[in-house]
Amino acid sequence: MSRVVIVGGGAAGLELASLLGRSVNKQDEVILVEGETHHYWKPRFHEIAAGTFDNDLDSLCYFSHGAKNGYRHYQGRMTNINREEKQLVVYKTNGETDTLAYDYLVIAVGAISNDFATKGALEHSLFLDTPEQARESWQQISALLRSGEQRTINIVGAGATGLELAAELAKVSGKLERNPHAARLTINLIEAADRVLPNSPLKMSQQAQSRLEKFNVNLLLNTRIASVDKQGMTTSEGITLDADLQFWAAGIKAPDWLKNIGGLESNNANQLVVQQTLATTQDPSIFSLGDCAAIPQADGSTVPPKAQAANRAAVHLAKSLLGLMQGKTLTPFVYKDGGMVVAIGHNYAISTMMNDRLILKGRLVRRLYDTIFRLHQKTVSGFLTMSRLIIAKRLKCIFQPN
Ligand SMILES: Cc1cc2nc3c(=O)[nH]c(=O)nc-3n(C[C@H](O)[C@H](O)[C@H](O)COP(=O)(O)OP(=O)(O)OC[C@H]3O[C@@H](n4cnc5c(N)ncnc54)[C@H](O)[C@@H]3O)c2cc1C
Known part of the structure; x- marks a missing residue:
């Protein structure tokens, strides 16, 4: 009998738990350690913050999902590992600390925003790293929108997260324009580089930029924030x-607690360094994938921190780990980038394809953005459930009041 413990039920961990849970032998056990009760698709956290997320149809309860898909949800947060004893240390929601034995351990705890030790950033900014932070953001935005006055929101970082948040908020503010009690929002999107989406092709940045300008988002490029306080931000x-x-x-x-945890190798960004098989460099029974792992490729590059990469690595590791449990050897994970899709408001997205040679934009591309989420749903819950959820969503959109 083998016990696989997966830590983190996000884009990577939940897919892995579902795929393994449905495939392992009866005597084997799959446990998903996750602090939250429900799974939310992280690329939609900006929708939770802007109040446009559908909690009923787009979230998933780990407890009941696990029962149907062959894994057990253990609610708690990993804090340490004892590699000699092959035990995980978990902080439970009731405040107690527990240990959990494993034969194979997979760490998929994702990433958090990097404040680059900017003075006051941690104390005076909102972040979108966890569902709780996204919900807290909505509480504050909701109160702001109801104030009926001119209000300003600063967003630092014009990568996918900041840009999608700015566009969604601008759209919400636009929709409330005719409501005399709603606030008028000024949204400042602040970026140290000379363009939005600085890691994407120039043409994609230009098109995203002109769309944001249409939404009246103020773009402050080449602007580095030196400090943050209660009243606002100060540039360098x-x-x-x-x-x-x-x-x-x-x-x-x-996360900082991951750095060299249990003596495992990590890099400057606290990511666990793994081999191309996704096994950690120091311990063949511990694996890591998703945003918290530095995964090398044969050409010397590392796999980018993207939802698509997390999903693909999960599908790969599920097969490879099942093989290992049957006495086979691990296989290397080869990542083929399928491009990038960035949503700009509810009905528009921009995407790169064919190794960044093709840039597409518009309403149909927004459907493609949704497809990535739907594929995730298909992997974790099956084709039938995914189809039912799509139909339910369509019907809800048609029949609910605007
Ligand atoms: C607003 C926003 C927009 C984004 N847009 C895009 C996009 O358009 N395209 C794209 O490709 N990517 C996008 N991303 C990035 C994408 O969400 C991540 O690359 C992806 O979710 C990484 O998957 P993961 O499984 O590694 O981590 P996550 O999905 O973050 O999952 C990590 C899980 O681990 C759990 N966890 C954390 N610590 C512990 C612990 N100590 N113990 C137990 N569990 C723990 C968390 O609760 C979480 O459920 C966006 C991210 C954000 C925040």
Whole structure:
């Protein structure tokens, strides 16, 4: 009998738990350690923050999903590992600490925003790293929208997260324009690089930029934030940008507690360093994937921190780990990038394809953005459930009042 413990039920961990849970032998056990009760698709956290997320149809309860898909949800947060004893240390929701034995351990705890030790950023900014933070953001945005006055929101970082948040908020604010009690929002999107989506092709940045300008989002490019306080932000050139709410969505790193945990190798961004098989360099029974792992490729590159990469690595590891449990050897994970899709408001998206040679945009591309989420749903819950959820969503859109 083998016990596989997966830590983190996000884009990577939930897919892995579902695929393994449905495939392992009866005597084997799959446990998913996750602090939350429900799974939310992280690329939609900005929708939770903007109040446009559908909680009923787009979230999943780990407890009941696990029962149907052959894994057990253990609610708690990993804090340490004892590699000699092959035990995980878990902090439970009731405040107690417990240990959990494993034969194979998979760490998929994702990443958090990197504040680059900017003074005051942690204390005075909102983040979108966890569902709780996204919900807290909505509480604050909701109160702001009801104020009926001119309000300002600063968002630091014009990568996918910051840009999608700025566009969604602008769209919500636009929809409330005719409501005399709603606030008028000024949204400042602040970026240290000279363009939005700095890691994407130039043409994609230009098209995203012109779309944001149509939404009246103020783009402050080549602007580095030096400090944040209650009233606003100060740039490295001493300019103050006052705001009622401020978000930090610049850069990512793995959580600080992961650094060299249990003597495992990690990099500057706290990511666990793994081999191409996804096994950690120091311990063949511990694996890591998703945003918290530095996964090398044969050409010397590392796999990017993207939902699509997390999903593909999960599908690969499920097969490879099942093989290992049957006495086969692990296989290397080869990542083929399928491009990138960024949503700009509810009905529009921009995407790169064919190794960034083709850039598509528009309403249909927004459907493609949704497809990535639907494929995730198909992997974790099956084709039938995914289809039922799509139909339910369509019907809800048609029949619910605007
Ligand atoms: C607003 C936003 C928009 C984004 N848009 C895009 C996009 O358009 N395209 C794209 O490709 N990517 C996008 N991303 C990035 C994408 O969400 C991540 O790359 C992806 O979710 C990584 O998957 P993961 O499984 O590694 O981590 P996650 O999905 O973050 O899952 C990690 C899980 O681990 C759990 N966890 C954390 N710590 C512990 C612990 N100590 N113990 C137990 N469990 C723990 C968390 O609760 C979480 O459920 C976006 C991210 C954000 C925040």
